[in-house]
Amino acid sequence: MxxxxxxxxxxxxxxxxxxxxxxxxxxxxxxxxxxxxxxxxxxxxxxxxxxxxxxxxxxxxxxxxxxxxxxxxxxxxxxxxxxxxxxxxxxxxxxxxxxxxxxxxxxxxxxxxxxxxxxxxxAPNFAIGALLMIKFATEAAKYLPHVEIIELHHDQKVDAPSGTAMKTAELISEVRGNMSQGAPGEFEKIEGVRGGNFEGLRIHSVRLPGLVAHQEVIFGGVGQTLSIRHDSISxxxxxxxxxxxxxxxxxxxxxxxxxxxxxxxx
Incomplete structure (x- = not known):
């Protein structure tokens, strides 16, 4: 026991x-x-x-x-x-x-x-589906290295970005390295609007009532995008x-x- x-x-x-x-x-x-x-x-x-x-x-x-x-x-x-x-x-x-x-x-x-x-x-996340999302995203980053993460949680969560987003970013960084994304002359008219920068990868945190724990990893390539998303409903x-x-x-x-x-x- x-x-x-x-x-x-x-x-x-x-x-x-x-x-x-x-x-x-x-x-x-x-x-x-x-x-x-x-x-x-x-x-x-x-x-x-x-x-x-x-x-x-x-x-x-x-x-x-x-x-x-x-x-x-x-x-x-x-x-x-x-x-x-x-x-x-x-x-x-x-x-x-x-x-x-x-x-x-x-x-x-x-x-x-x-x-x-x-x-x-x-453990940043105990949901099996979330772990599969991270695994799939890490594999996808080998072929589509331009990526951003949007994580969404309930409004009582005090840390941002989430541990799951950080774990995802760390593993993606291991396979693609630190790389620059977006236009070289990009600038923010509102500070922080482009999210946090983790080795060139942008992470965006949303906090709203009604949410539990959600994350979408969006990849961009020539003429295509790929989205990998997980939602914890309860x-x-x-x-x-x-x-x-x-x-x-x-x-x-x-x-x-x-x-x-x-x-x-x-």
Missing amino acids: IRVVVAGALGKMGQESCKAIINADGMELVGAVDNRLIGSELGPIIGNTDIKVTISGELNQLLEAVQPDVLVDFTRPEVVQGDIEIALKNGVRPVVGTTGMSMADINRFINMASEKKLGGLI RESFMPGLIMAVRKVMNLEQMVYGLDNLLFEN
């Missing part, structure tokens, strides 16, 4: 994660952390009164008390780094869906996990990937960046 604690348990992704873990074979939800409703029972909040888990406000104490195998983290950028450090210190494998960390931070945690020989995952779309990640990190001795490295492993 894999024992799991969820940090950020009362957020939309946190609640969905708790439900998925409860319903997954071979897993047990043994703890929930949030800075809201501390001391309340989680069960009635997620619609399952059979679950006897009390919401804790202190991660370190909870991990010491319940000794889980895995910490699932869907908190916020200003919280997640401390959570990962606490998890690794307690010998707990982090599975992190919180975005907003720099590659320097991610590499630091990869090194920390390797030193402790602990499995872990930092947060349930992330749960199969999350459950797979919780299982797979139990057999790892290092931290991995990107669920694609587990999904597409040989």
Whole structure:
């Protein structure tokens, strides 16, 4: 039985994660952390009164008390780094869906996990379809190197661009390099209207109520365009990937960046 604690348990992704873990074979939800409703029972909040888990406000104490195998983290950028450090210190494998960390931070945690020989995952996206979108886009960039990314998320997302857009841009850059796009004399009449520039690739972020998580990668070539798009209509779309990640990190001795490295492993 894999024992799991969820940090950020009362957020939309946190609640969905708790439900998925409860319903997954071979897993047990043994703890929930949030800075809201501390001391309340989680069960009635997620619609399952059979679950006897009390919401804790202190991660370190909870991990010491319940000794889980895995910490699932869907908190916020200003919280997640401390959570990962606490998890690794307690010998707990982090599975992190919180975005907003720099590659320097991610590499630091990869090194920390390797030193402790602990499995872990930092994933910009848990949706299988989104991972396939990134894989297809990376392949397309070999043949159509002129590309822009439009990512669209709900208006409560605090970091931009999204982790998925950054992961896509990083992998595309590996196959096409840093290249200039557009007219040499291009200028912006409104600052930022052309989006963020990542090694010549433009990324555009949209934040609106009603959205969940969406991304379109648009390629342009002579006389043609190619669009690769993924839409997460509900947060349930992330749960199969999350459950797979919780299982797979139990057999790892290092931290991995990107669920694609587990999904597409040989």
